[in-house]
Amino acid sequence: MAVAVLIGALAAPLSAQMPQTSFETNGGTAYTPHLEMWDYLQDIASQTTVMYLDSYGQTFQGRDLPYMVFSKPQVSTPQEAWSLNRPILFFNANVHGGERTLRESLLILARELATEGTEPNRLLEDVVVVMAPQINPDGFEAQPRSTRGNSWGIDMNRDWVKREQASLRAYGELGNEWSPHLLVDGHNGGAFPYHITYQCTSHPGADVRLTDWCDFGIFPAIDERVEAAGYKSWFYTGGNETEWRGGGSQVRIGRNYNGLVNTIGILFESPGWQDDQTAAADAGKLAYIDVMEHSADNAAAMMELIRDARIQTIEMGMRGEGQIPVLVDNNDYEPQDRTITYEIRDPEFDGENPDPFRDVITVTNNRLMTKAVVRGYRDLPYAYILPRQAIDAVAMLQRNGITVEKLTRPVTLTVEAYEITGVDFEAQYDHAATTNLTLAAEPLTMEEDYPAGSYVVRTGQVRGRLVAHMLEPETEDNVITWNTMDAWIPFGEVLGDTEGPRGGFGGNQGPPLAPIHKLMTPLPLPLQVAR
Ligand SMILES: [Zn+2]
Structure with a gap:
């Protein structure tokens, strides 16, 4: 008898119930606190062999940022996941601290993924899910109520290019390492009468096949599943009797950014028109499951699409061929x-x-x-050349997983350069005065001497589309916009000065030039990687 009791006690942890979130137990009227979320995730992790739980970093206020890798067999590194040869899906939520519904969807989904016999659990034989349910716990935990921004008041879903905010930067590094096939970013927004809304990458610098994969593949499949469960789904954001409008196209926004690095970038927005968020969280969870199912059912075609998009990006850069949409109207x-x-x-x-x-x-x-x-479009170069003092711009590129090299000895090159015809400033994001250049329509072609140490960024890399967006001086998210090269920009009266240095590379005098030059044709160069 005593023996039986003892065995029962030892066995207890294995037969324990999977936990519920406090969102579930209070009927969808309050959200699961950050530390309770960690307890919940650790409880699940102790009861399954398909979930790897870790932290990818810390917030400014010292909170640990959780992520989980779900797969059969269980893997924990990008190398292991890629060797399974399956779609790798990133699911994240709560980058806006007050947008909490889809975080709850993910927490419930985490339990289902870890529970044998469920549909999501079965799908782990065909896909790998990397889940970061809470990117902005500082904003979530802010008092007296959650804030959109982090503890510095910064909207981290505008920080994907700059990568200055600890939490977003750490999450971006996770993306650099894993290079997922697809990413879904979960928010609260959209419009009545829908229970879940979605949109794919809408920046025209991305490969349009990625957006088509969403619009004509994943999204109709979501509609079917969500409708079968008694919910409605449709595009973000809202409409009237004339038209239905999408959300912003800026690359600094997660779903657009991911499209530019050849990851299928999806936004989910859970419209907040119901007091009880149970149905909204459920509809969101079904949409996430459908992304898994669609990716499992179309795994070979999806991986081929991403592989082809990435190789094509590299090859376009290696040839210096193609067009870059630089003037994109956000409105x-x-x-x-x-x-x-x-x-x-x-x-x-x-x-x-x-x-x-x-x-x-x-x-x-x-x-x-x-x-x-x-x-407006510009021609894609083989490489961009930056002055050797441009260390802040280079650091931003490197945070984005972009390979930057530098000349090991001086070279003379025939390049294209843009004449600056206007400079103005605009308060946006967390900058009082971002720098916007107006350039002459036609670039100058010139021969220029570059000293050793000048930076060279080739576009023939998997992030080549992002390279072009960050180094063409007219885009909305380039390194000049974000003030990393103001030292080379002529302000005020200097702008009209044709006697001063042209900026950046010494010697020649004349009208000021944008401090990023373009090498249009492929050419071997004496280079080493800049660390
Ligand atoms: Zn949001």
């Missing part, structure tokens, strides 16, 4: 080439709580406005 969209049907709130309804199945009208038109308008 202007063109429609996709198709007819759509969606629902909006019935304008006749004037009550408090509209019913998503009754108080709506259906709109049919061809105005799905998700294609950002491009107002």
Whole structure:
């Protein structure tokens, strides 16, 4: 008898129940606190062999940032995951501290992934899921209420290019290391009557095949699953009787950024029109599961697409061929080439709580406005050349996983350079005055001497599309915009000075030039990697 009791006691941890979140136990009216989340995740990790739990860094306030790797067999490193030859899916949420619903979806999904016999658990034979349920715990835990930004008040979903905020920078490094096939970033937004909304990369610098993979593959599949469960899903953000509009196209935003590094970048937004967030969290969870299922069902084609997009990016750079959309209008969209049907709130309804199945009208038109308008292109070079003092710009490139090299001896090169015809400043993000250049329409072709130590950034690398976006001086997220090269920019009266140095590379005098030059044709150079 005593022996039986003892065995029972020893066995207890193995037969213990999987935990629930406090969001679940309080009926979707309050969210799971940060430390309770850690207890919950550690409890699950102690009961499964398909979940690896670790921290990828710390916030400014010292909170540990969790991530989990789910797979069968269990793996813990990018090398192991890539050797499984399966789609690698990044799921993250809560980069905006007050946007909490999809974080709860992920926490519930984590338990299901770890529970034998569930559908998500079975899908782990075909995909690897890397989950970071809470990127911004400082904003989440802020008092008296959660904040959009982190503890410095910074919106980290605008920090993907700059990478200055501890939490986002650490998450970006995780992405550099894993290079996932797909990433879903979970937010709260979108519109009634939908329970979950989505959008893919909308920056035109990304390979359009990645966006098509979402728009004509994953998203219709999500619609089917979500509808079968009694929910509604549609594109982010909102519409009226004339058109349905997409969200911003800036590369500093997660889903756009990921498209530029040849990862399928998806935004989920959970519309917050219900007091009880249980249904919204459930619809979000189903959408995440559907991303897994669609990726499992189409694994070979999806991996081939990403492989091809990455190789093509490298080859375009190695040849110095292609066009870069540099002037992208953030506020202007063109429609996709198709007819759509969606629902909006019935304008006749004037009550408090509209019913998503009754108080709506259906709109049919061809105005799905998700294609950002491009107002200018430039030619893709073989390499960009930066002055050897441009260490802040180089550091930003390196934080983005971009390979930067430098000349080991002086060379003379024929390059293209842009004449600066105007400089103005704009308060945006956390800068009081970002630097915006206006350039002459046609670049100058010139012969220039470059000293040893000058930086060379070749576009023939897997992040070549991002290289071009960060080093073309007219884009909205380049290293000049973010003030890392202000020392070379002519301000005020100096702008019209044709006698001063042209900026950056010494010698020649004349109208000021943008301090990033372009080597248009492939050429072997004496280089070593800049560390
Ligand atoms: Zn958000």
